[in-house]
């Protein structure tokens with residue numbers, strides 16, 4: 001397949017508009033490879049024709065979804081960024097739960113935004129099982145969302161390879177997984193509070209419906225967006241969080257150029273971001 005630069009730009013601008021995924025000019029070969037998979041499946045020969053199909057022949061967005069599923073980067077694993085999770089477990093979680101309990105509020109709402117194949121929300125679920133006093137007295141929901149429908153299917157299944165669980169402490173591996181040949185199946189007690197939903201983070205209307213979040217994990221997702229999209233997504237995150245709630249970004253992602261609304265908290269040498277006022 002031949003992909004002229006000007007056609008590439010039109011296609012990648014269309015993708016950006018609908019997903020926030022930002023591909024620079026040098027990513028032409030990455031995008032071209034994925035485009036050619038879809039074009040082959042549809043027996044379409046020219047990129048122009050494919051773009052026409054995306055724009056005018058795909059009213060329910062099915063083809064766009066197929067393409068997005070190929071363009072996302074879904075790398076993830078259990079207990080990724082362990083030290084940051086320790087700060088969540090030992091500091092932030094304890095603080096928020098104590099403050100809620102004091103007010104007689106026993107609900108806990110956590111959001112894993114860009115959850116990929118589910119390792120992150122299930123990790124959070126394990127941490128809660130381990131760290132919460134009187135776990136069963138809490139009403140817990142872990143909302144786990146992604147734009148990619150293919151990863152959500154795998155996440156719901158909850159079956160993982162040895163590689164995905166490599167950083168799970170041995171004790172938790174035995175306690176929270178069922179080993180079957182080379183696979184590890186997440187136990188139902190871990191799955192129970194997790195709700196997987198399809199959500200595009202640039203869909204402002206849907207984003208505005210998500211409220212009352214105590215902890216928001218959006219790790220290793222914003223790197224795929226440009227600054228304009230990051231600013232707008234994080235502004236919606238801010239509105240979704242409760243006062244006192246925390247947001248966790250990936251270690252290579254800093255809030256400094258995105259938002260000044262959050263208070264910076266230093267905990268165990270880590271910087272975490274907290275919403276302190278509405």
Ligand SMILES: C[S@@+](CC[C@H](N)C(=O)[O-])C[C@H]1O[C@@H](n2cnc3c(N)ncnc32)[C@H](O)[C@@H]1O
Nearest residue numbers: 019072075076114116146147148200201219220
């Ligand atoms: C690299 S994974 C990160 C997974 C996990 N948060 C972690 O840190 O291990 C990035 C995920 O963000 C999702 N993503 C990218 N753009 C998105 C968008 N506009 N809306 C929702 N999810 C998106 C991708 O589908 C992918 O599964």
